[in-house]
Amino acid sequence: MTAGLIAVVALTLVFDYTNGFHDASNAIASAVSTRALTLRTALVLAAVMNLAGALLSTGVASTVAKGIIDVPAGPDALAVVFSALAGAVGWNLVTWYFGLPSSSSHSLVGGMVGAALVAAGTVHWGGIVEKVLIPMVASPLLGFVLGYLAMTAALWLLQRANPHRTGRVFRRCQIGSAAALALGHGLQDAQKGMGVIALALVVTGRQASFEIPLWATLACAGALSLGTCSGGLRIMRTLGRRVFPLDPPHGFVAESVASSVLYVTAFAAKAPISTTHVITAGIMGVGATRRLSAVRWGTARDIVLGWLLTFPAAAAVSAAVCFVATTVR
Structure with a gap:
């Protein structure tokens, strides 16, 4: 490999690592906050299931590799890919520092678009609308609605059950739902890095196909799993406590709904959706069944603001990096 390609692969693995510790909270925040799992056990479980999920499919990776941008051929090709990753990693670190559960997926796509625009590359706006923007809006809405409906049904079925016994049963069930969500996270998020590496291999002529x-x-x-093992306590507190104070039944339903959405979009639509968006919306949905005021909408507003800023902020960072990389030699 050339030095440039090695740098891109290395930064891709850094992105996956930051994705892991940034999004580790997605799968385990509710299980830890309800004490279904200890933090150490939850992190190990999430890391193992992330690894397993990454091996299940490459559909999302293909979308990232060839459905977002076309990198112009020439000496600046790798600079474009590197700049896209730099924007994504930078935004991941900023939102992690402030404890905001933003989307690593959309930071990467935003980074790719920003770099391509500066380098006069082709942006597949139709593919972005179909595979990124529509799922970006639809998936959290689906998570919220399904979370609300599933929790309403669960409350109706369990209205005469003993609350303490129900809590114990659902606390055990949360181990399975947290594992399922971590599997979905690996299925979705590890593939983004794979797609970037495939893109880099194609633009450097190392392989002809994606x-x-x-x-x-x-x-x-492996990088995603290692990042997951390092945890994400700042964001975990936001998801597990500040959005809605979860109990085991609410946590189980939110995780089950979110993992279902992840599987459908990965296998059927091959769309790179945000695990963060889906589980956060699911938590809001199950919380709204108690009463609307039970959801801390001020925190939810801050999260939504972070979602809206992710795409343009990552694009701006990557555009600046690409401009410097392609003009200063």
Whole structure:
């Protein structure tokens, strides 16, 4: 490999690592906050399931590799890919520092668009609308509605059950739902890095197709899992406590709904949706069944603001990096 390609692969793994510790809270925040799992056990479980999920499919990776941008051929091709990753990593670190559960997926897509615009590359706006923007809006709405409906049904079915016994049963069930959500996170988020590596291999002529090599799958899955092991306590507090104070039944339903949405979009639509958006919306949905005021809408507003800023902020950072990289030699 050339030095430039090695740098892109290395930064991709850094992105996956930051994705792991940034989004580790997605799968385990509710299980830890309800004491279904200890923090250490939850992190190990999430890391293992992230690794397993990354090996299940490459559909989302193909969308990222060839459905977002076309990188112009020439000496600046790798600079474009590197700049896209720089924007995504930068935004991940900013939102992690402030404890905001933003989307690593959309920061990467925003970074790719920003870099391509500066380098006069082709942006597939139709693909972005179909595979990114529509799912970006639809998936959290679906998570909220399904969370509300599923929790309403659960409350109706359990209205005469003993609350303490129900709590114990759902606390055990949360181990399974947290594992399912972590599997969905690996299925979705590890593939973004794989797609970037495939794109870098194609623009450098190392391979002719956007096929995902096995070493890239294993490397991205490993980096995501290592990042997950390092945890994300800042964001975990936001999801597990500040949006809505979860109990085991609410946590189980939110996780089950979110993981279902992740599986459908990954296998059926092959769309790179945000695990963060879906689980946060699911938590809001189950919380709204208690009463609307039970959801801390001020915190929810801050999260939504972070969502809206993610795409343009990552694009701006990557555009600036790409401008410097392609003009200063």
